[in-house]
Amino acid sequence: MDNKTTVLWVLTSLTLAMGPGAAHAYEVGNVQTSGSIHGRVSFLGSPPEPLHFKVEKNPEFCGQERSLMKVESRDGFLAGAVIVLEGVNTGKPFPPKTFTGNSPGEGEFRYLGGESLGLQVKTKNCNFGPFTGVIAANEVVRFQNQDSIKHVLHSFVSKDTRGRILRTVHNQDLHSRDEIDRIFSSDKMEDGIVVRIICNRHDFMQNWLYVVDNPYFAISDREGRFTIDQIPPGTYTLLVRHPVLGEQRQDVTIEARENLQVGFQFMDE
Amino acid sequence: MTKNIRCLFLGLIVGSFGFVCALPPTEAALLDGLMGGVEESLGKRAEEKGERLVIGNFYQTERPDSHAPIGVMQDHTHNKGEFMFTYRYMYMYMDQMRNGTDNLSINNVLKDFAVTPKNMTTQMHMFSGMYGLNDTVTLMAMLPYVMKEMEHQNRAGVNFTTNSSGFGDTKLAALWRLYAFETPSIGSHRFHLNTGVSLPTGDITPTDNTPLGNNSLLPYPMRLGSGTVDLLPGLTYTGARNDVSWGFQALGTVRIGHNKQGYKEGNRYQINSWGAYRWAKWISTSARFHWQQWYNIKREDGQLQTTVGPAQIPLVPTVDPDRQGGQRLDLMGGVNILFPEFMGLENHLNIEAGAPIYQYLDGPQLKQAWSFWVGWQMVM
Numbered sequence: 001m002d003n004k005t006t007v008l009w010v011l012t013s014l015t016l017a018m019g020p021g022a023a024h025a026y027e028v029g030n031v032q033t034s035g036s037i038h039g040r041v042s043f044l045g046s047p048p049e050p051l052h053f054k055v056e057k058n059p060e061f062c063g064q065e066r067s068l069m070k071v072e073s074r075d076g077f078l079a080g081a082v083i084v085l086e087g088v089n090t091g092k093p094f095p096p097k098t099f100t101g102n103s104p105g106e107g108e109f110r111y112l113g114g115e116s117l118g119l120q121v122k123t124k125n126c127n128f129g130p131f132t133g134v135i136a137a138n139e140v141v142r143f144q145n146q147d148s149i150k151h152v153l154h155s156f157v158s159k160d161t162r163g164r165i166l167r168t169v170h171n172q173d174l175h176s177r178d179e180i181d182r183i184f185s186s187d188k189m190e191d192g193i194v195v196r197i198i199c200n201r202h203d204f205m206q207n208w209l210y211v212v213d214n215p216y217f218a219i220s221d222r223e224g225r226f227t228i229d230q231i232p233p234g235t236y237t238l239l240v241r242h243p244v245l246g247e248q249r250q251d252v253t254i255e256a257r258e259n260l261q262v263g264f265q266f267m268d269e
Numbered sequence: 270m271t272k273n274i275r276c277l278f279l280g281l282i283v284g285s286f287g288f289v290c291a292l293p294p295t296e297a298a299l300l301d302g303l304m305g306g307v308e309e310s311l312g313k314r315a316e317e318k319g320e321r322l323v324i325g326n327f328y329q330t331e332r333p334d335s336h337a338p339i340g341v342m343q344d345h346t347h348n349k350g351e352f353m354f355t356y357r358y359m360y361m362y363m364d365q366m367r368n369g370t371d372n373l374s375i376n377n378v379l380k381d382f383a384v385t386p387k388n389m390t391t392q393m394h395m396f397s398g399m400y401g402l403n404d405t406v407t408l409m410a411m412l413p414y415v416m417k418e419m420e421h422q423n424r425a426g427v428n429f430t431t432n433s434s435g436f437g438d439t440k441l442a443a444l445w446r447l448y449a450f451e452t453p454s455i456g457s458h459r460f461h462l463n464t465g466v467s468l469p470t471g472d473i474t475p476t477d478n479t480p481l482g483n484n485s486l487l488p489y490p491m492r493l494g495s496g497t498v499d500l501l502p503g504l505t506y507t508g509a510r511n512d513v514s515w516g517f518q519a520l521g522t523v524r525i526g527h528n529k530q531g532y533k534e535g536n537r538y539q540i541n542s543w544g545a546y547r548w549a550k551w552i553s554t555s556a557r558f559h560w561q562q563w564y565n566i567k568r569e570d571g572q573l574q575t576t577v578g579p580a581q582i583p584l585v586p587t588v589d590p591d592r593q594g595g596q597r598l599d600l601m602g603g604v605n606i607l608f609p610e611f612m613g614l615e616n617h618l619n620i621e622a623g624a625p626i627y628q629y630l631d632g633p634q635l636k637q638a639w640s641f642w643v644g645w646q647m648v649m
């Protein structure tokens with residue numbers, strides 16, 4: 001065996017040693033010309049009533065009763081829909097953003113942004129954050145418990161929006177004032193598109209985080225509006241996802257300096 | 270050629286290391302991702318019922334029967350970072366000699382032996398801790414303090430008692446999450462692998478005063494440990510649905526080598542099967558079958574006196590290595606109580622008691638009459 005063959009053997013072995021290769025990762029780069037997408041997500045029909053829970057664990061801290069609004073609609077527009085532009089490999093950095101849960105919950109999904117999503121889940125007042133959000137595979141997610149009680153973080157991943165099969169990613173205690181870092185590795189995420197997080201001690205703490213691999217995402221505001229900007233010209237798939245209402249998609253072509261208007265409509269089933 | 274083989278081995282070793290690294294041993298139950306067909310089938314059934322199938326959830330809801338009856342150990346795993354301290358107290362009473370399934374009177378035994386045991390009590394204070402190392406492995410360590418007392422009678426009608434006490438063998442174990450699935454209609458089902466080792470910290474040369482003399486070496490049943498490193502393999506399954514829970518556990522104690530006294534205790538195999546019903550959020554009751562088989566001692570302790578007098582009369586059955594094995598099926602009833610959370614701690618008080626419904630002994634041996642367990646478990 002000559003030296004080349006030896007090197008080949010070792011390289012092959014090292015490749016094996018690194019385990020399954022990661023899919024093509026998003027890279028932050030210069031966007032010379034770009035377009036944007038503005039849109040609105042509407043909802044036709046009557047949203048389901050919020051779920052009401054009698055708090056059994058730590059009612060002195062969390063309150064005697066809590067509710068969970070899974071579909072938040074106002075004047076026919078849907079809040080909390082996650083809009084994702086698929087297929088962008090290079091472009092703007094991840095934007096820093098913060099989303100806060102509905103009162104009385106004050107949990108936060110804070111995205112630090114930059115080269116990666118940088119998700120931090122700040123649990124406060126028995127609330128992880130808003131009902132929907134986004135998450136990236138193979139990144140450290142920091143969970144902070146700002147409450148003076150223990151929560152038990154349980155995260156699942158699912159490959160269909162309605163979550164027919166939920167696969168546990170982590171079971172972990174989140175002690176009072178504690179902070180833990182967990183990675184949602186691509187091995188565990190497989191072809192999962194959504195991560196559900198719950199607290200095993202407080203059943204009203206439920207959230208859904210859609211998996212994104214680029215910064216071209218948005219979450220519809222209380223008027224159903226969303227904006228995705230600095231999009232490199234090209235043809236992509238625009239997805240709108242909601243844990244209860246399902247998923248819609250449309251192909252979009254972005255021209256340089258174009259401001260594309262789109263609309264999505266979900267209906268009461 | 271030699272270089273080729275060297276490179277091949279180098280590649281295999283590095284590649285194998287990579288393969289092991291690629292496995293998710295510290296991030297998931299070991300069989301996660303390997304049960305695709307089963308999951309699809311269960312998922313379809315769940316969907317037909319409008320339910321979700323949850324895979325890999327080992328979290329035990331805080332309920333009194335989330336822990337097995339107190340006589341069962343290593344029955345559950347813990348979340349990463351979770352710690353549980355357990356104190357167990359066990360009292361076991363043995364009374365009357367038996368050979369096979371036949372009870373023997375004292376006079377029956379004294380026909381063949383110079384001395385017979387009459388009864389024996391064993392008390393154990395067990396201190397153990399469990400810790401969730403990661404999403405796969407829960408570690409367990411247990412140190413018992415053992416107190417034994419045996420009452421005897423000899424042919425002259427003289428009664429005497431021997432005692433031994435001290436720390437027993439230390440058990441270290443790792444519990445490996447294998448697989449878990451649940452839906453509301455079929456309940457939760459969890460499997461884990463038990464691997465462990467017992468270290469010989471218990472005294473195998475206890476002594477006490479007997480009619481034979483002061484500081485006589487006590488026989489096998491009075492010893493506080495096995496004197497050998499023992500392997501503790503096992504498999505545990507637990508399930509729960511609504512107010513009912515159940516479990517099954519098979520555990521082995523496999524002795525490695527011989528101890529410093531030159532003998533090896535027989536291997537021991539046990540199966541636990543239990544069911545529990547939760548009457549309220551804070552109390553459950555349980556019934557448990559516990560089957561055990563243990564084998565005779567291999568070789569013998571050469572320092573033990575086995576006969577007495579010029580006629581070489583066998584001294585006592587407890588020094589005979591071939592009179593130590595047996596089988597037993599116990600039926601146990603228990604109560605588990607979950608206390609309100611205090612300072613963030615989950616507290617369980619568990620009690621269990623029962624008696625054998627079948628025992629076959631390679632006797633004459635003392636048969637077990639009954640046993641009682643009480644334990645306090647504190648999860649933090």
